[in-house]
Amino acid sequence: MDFFRPGIYEAMQHMSESVFVVLCQIVGTSQQVAIRREAMDIGEMVNKQVKSxxxxxxxxxxxxxxxxxxxxxxxxxxxxxxxxxxxxxxxxxxxxxxxxxxxxxxxxxxxxxxxxxxxxxxxxxxxxxxxxxxxxxxxxxxxxxxxxxxxxxxxxxxxxxxxxxxxxxxxxxxxxxxxxxxxxxxxxxxxxxxxxxxxxxxxxxxxxxxxxxxxxxxxxxxxxxxxxxxxxxxxxxxxxxxxxxMNHCQFLTYGLLKIFLKEVINLQSEETNKLLCSYHMKTTAFWVIQQSTLTHWCPQNLLAGFWVCFKLLLKWVYEGYCPNFFIPQNNLFLTKVYGSAQNRLFLQLHELYKKGLACLLQSSSIRSYIIDVLYNPRLSICTDESIMRREVDYDVELFGESSKVGATTGDLFGLSKTMLIIDQLIYSPLTYYQIVLLQKLTVSNLQRIAFVLHTMCIYTGFNKQMYIADRISCHMLKLAAKFGFVSDILYIAMYYFKTLRYREALCVIEMTKVKLAQPYLMYNGHVDRERYTEAVGGRSWSTKMRQAVAMGIELENRICYISELIPEQQSALQNKVPILDIPVFVMLHFLEFLCYRHIDTTLSQAALDELQVLVHHDQGLYVPDIQRDISCEILGICQQITGNLQDALYSYQQSLTQYPYNQIQTATQRRIHDLIGITLH
Structure with missing residues (x-):
């Protein structure tokens, strides 16, 4: 393909800009990618220093x-x-x-x-x-x-x-x-x-x-x-x-190669769809960038960079030799791309090559965008990343990634060590993203320390120690709620319930209800963008986190939070799952039900009714599909506590039919077995 014929080069630049924009939509802008990477890096940095x-x-x-x-x-x-x-x-x-x-x-x-x-x-x-x-x-x-x-x-x-x-x-x-x-x-x-x-x-x-x-x-x-x-x-x-x-254009070129492999190359025939993998695409990008075939990697040259990569890949398939980037003597095609399969793959790639950049029209992800440019050659395309995404989009990205960063230990020594490391990191140069991520990690650690401390002091049996530990635990949980997500307030209610302070727990639950009912609340990435922007737009990420964002409730399975969930935590641990992941609205009604059982059975039944409506009728907004196993389980536990054994049995059976994300099946089966035993007697 001669890119430098009159008119061709300009058209390709225009199309490149269009593909750059769509790849920013699919792969992410440079700021989104930076958020994801820094979330991974900060988590690894802390965990690496915590471990002995x-x-x-x-x-x-x-x-x-x-x-x-x-x-x-x-x-x-x-x-x-x-x-x-x-x-x-x-x-x-x-x-x-x-x-x-x-x-x-x-x-x-x-x-x-x-x-x-x-x-x-x-x-x-x-x-x-x-x-x-x-x-x-x-x-x-x-x-x-x-x-x-x-x-x-x-x-x-x-x-x-x-x-x-x-x-x-x-x-x-x-x-x-x-x-x-x-x-x-x-x-x-x-x-x-x-x-x-x-x-x-x-x-x-x-x-x-x-x-x-x-x-x-x-x-x-x-x-x-x-x-x-x-x-x-x-x-x-x-x-x-x-x-x-890599600069962002190079990264997007690498991303385009991955998309092209999945949506075009691997759909040519079943005979050849497993010969190439994304590691070959990465290797191709590395070699092309290092060999400086393209001197200027920018949005206008994105497709030129892709084409150079595609030609190199075609050459490798023809020769049956893909050199490892670090050890070129290691042929990555050995035992895979050779013989008749190699010939078929080369012919398929060569057919795509003969079509020129039109071969990208076979990609379902970017086809429509290329067609728009072809039919509207004067279409103005803006490649300024700062206006491709709104503020709320980056908030969704950051808070979503922050939910993946958590403590990896359930013992007091490891949690205390984590706090010391966080304290040291605070005084080192940090990006705005890393500050938010460390804030979330600090909140998680404070919550876990509070419950571990309480459990440890129960075993000692000394009233004075228990009193001091209780004050410290309450202070930690309130501090965590002050700097954490809206949903983090519920950990205080959990602690009050655990320490038999049901009325205090209900006061916290009522306050949480008000905050969770705000129309601008962001929950699990769902948000009314206009209301959210009107309420907290332009404010710091720390402020948004505390006022307008809720996440699921995470229970470290080596720590006891609510005794009614111990079987589920033990089942998850047996299946190598460290965290029990519960929708915040399910936990709210669960706690409300448990607390009212000791105060007002009528209100307790009302909380159970709300929980039942939520679990049975939610369309994935407040009860994500992958958390339906634990949600049905909690509903069953509440029904069993009230003596409604038939409904409880149905809820447990429903839990078993859900995707086993929390790996609680052993506990569910045990509960079903016990229920059947009760009904038989």
């Missing part, structure tokens, strides 16, 4: 961490025992205290580029590591295939093996969890990458990447001599930093 050396560390990776929120994208998480360290040279062992560090030697002498054997030098305390050990040539190696099998369902139950990961589903998200080992040194096989980085990325990014090493994930080379024992070098951490260093 002998704990398992985790790191988000893949497209979710990069800032994409595309439909159907999975969430990738890497886990590794932090007291295990890989070395490439025996001299590197001097950097570690072998009394508390398990050393593993990377032996790549017989492995293809990008792969290695892992030799266990010192005994591991982890059962999975010990069980995965195999003996070869009188040495003990860790078998990748055995280790992968043992850890596949360690995070998400009933996961299936998918490459080096365990793949499972929770809610609307598919999770890929990979257990791996970390190395603090840059691998020798990737040393040439540093020499290539003349124009991109910047030297400080290169140094940061090299300084932070990489990981080894549990999958071997399919044609290597030790496929079941080998481990693959993972550059996920480095890739995130490379994507982070």
């Amino acid at each position: 050396n002998d704990e398992v560390f985790e790191m988000m990776s893949g497209s979710f961490k990069e800032g994409f929120r595309l439909m159907g994208s999975d969430v990738d998480i890497m886990f590794w025992p932090n007291d295990h360290r890989v070395i490439m040279d025996m001299s590197q062992s001097e950097y570690y205290n072998t009394a508390n560090t398990i050393l593993i030697f990377s032996d790549s002498s017989e492995s293809p580029p990008g792969f290695t054997l892992l030799l266990l030098l010192t005994p591991s305390r982890y059962r999975e590591v010990r069980s995965a050990c195999v003996r070869m040539n009188d040495r003990v190696y860790i078998s990748s295939s055995t280790f992968r099998q043992l850890t596949c369902s360690a995070i998400v139950r009933n996961s299936t093996e998918h490459g080096p990961c365990g793949s499972g589903v929770r809610g609307r998200a598919e999770y890929d969890t990979a257990w791996c080992f970390v190395i603090d040194f840059w691998p020798h096989t990737a040393s040439s990458w540093q020499d290539r980085c003349h124009s991109w990325p910047d030297p400080e990014v290169v140094n940061d990447i090299v300084r932070n090493g990489c990981h080894f994930v549990a999958i071997g080379h399919p044609l290597g001599p030790h496929e079941h024992e080998e481990w693959r070098i993972s550059f996920s951490q480095a890739e995130y930093k490379l994507v982070h260093s």
Whole structure:
């Protein structure tokens, strides 16, 4: 395609601007992407410092961490025992205290580029590591295939093996969890990458990447001599930093490649729709940006950048060779894109290539926008991101992402340590986003400390200690409510109910009702934009958070908040779910019902009636679909308490038919079993 014929270049620039605008709608503006990334980063930063050396560390990776929120994208998480360290040279062992560090030697002498054997030098305390050990040539190696099998369902139950990961589903998200080992040194096989980085990325990014090493994930080379024992070098951490260093036009080009793969390439035929993956698209973008084929990445050149990437991908498919960005000798097409399948894929891509940029018309996401420009060549297109999104859109993004940032511990020591780390971070340079995210994290920690403290003092039995702890807990919860979401006030009501102060709890519930009834309230991303803007537009995020935003109620399953929900929390914990996620309006009526049971049974029944109407008739606004399991369960608990066993049985059965997001089925089945036993007697 000759972009530089008279008129063609100008038309392409116009179309590029149009695609830039639509990609900002689909992928996000630079500010939205920054919010997503910083939410991930601040959570990891705090959790990393909270954990001790002998704990398992985790790191988000893949497209979710990069800032994409595309439909159907999975969430990738890497886990590794932090007291295990890989070395490439025996001299590197001097950097570690072998009394508390398990050393593993990377032996790549017989492995293809990008792969290695892992030799266990010192005994591991982890059962999975010990069980995965195999003996070869009188040495003990860790078998990748055995280790992968043992850890596949360690995070998400009933996961299936998918490459080096365990793949499972929770809610609307598919999770890929990979257990791996970390190395603090840059691998020798990737040393040439540093020499290539003349124009991109910047030297400080290169140094940061090299300084932070990489990981080894549990999958071997399919044609290597030790496929079941080998481990693959993972550059996920480095890739995130490379994507982070892209300008927004480059990032959107990468996003367009992902969309083009899903909506065009993979729909050509069933024979070829699994040959290419989004990692190939990322690799293509990396090589094109580094080779500086396009000198100026801007909205007017977006399609030119896409076309250069597409041509490079076409060349790779023709040659059957896709070079890994860090280790070019590692062919990413090996065992997938070869033979007759390679020929078919090339012919399909070449047909798309012959159509020129018109091939993008096959993309359902951007087709209509391109057509608009083709039929309206004089159409004015504004690429100014500041007017593409309204203030409320960024609020929805920020508060939605903040709900994903939370404490990862349920013990007092870990929570206290988290508070100290937050206190230190407050005095470091922070963005406005990070301040809000830390504010939310502080609120969550205060709430959890309050309930843990109360539980601890019950066990001591000393009245004076209980009195002091109660005052501290009340103060913490009021402080959390002062700086948290509107919905955070309910934690005070929960605490009052737990400490038998039913009238005080009901006063808090009534106050919460008034606040939740405001027409400008933002809840789970739902909001009347005009009323919200009129009420809190232009005010600080901290103010909006306290006055106009509500979120679901999160109960850390290792902490007792309401004794009536202990079976559900225990069931969730057995299924590796750390948080019970309850709609705020369901919790409000639940607490109201529980409190009035001790004061006025008529009003208690009225609260139950309101809860029943909410659970049975809500259309997903106040009771999200993925929270219907716990909502039906709570309704059943209330009905059982009143003695309405038939309705309770129906509610529990309804809970079992919902998507098991909170993993409470064991508790539900036990409640059904007990109910049937009562009715039989």
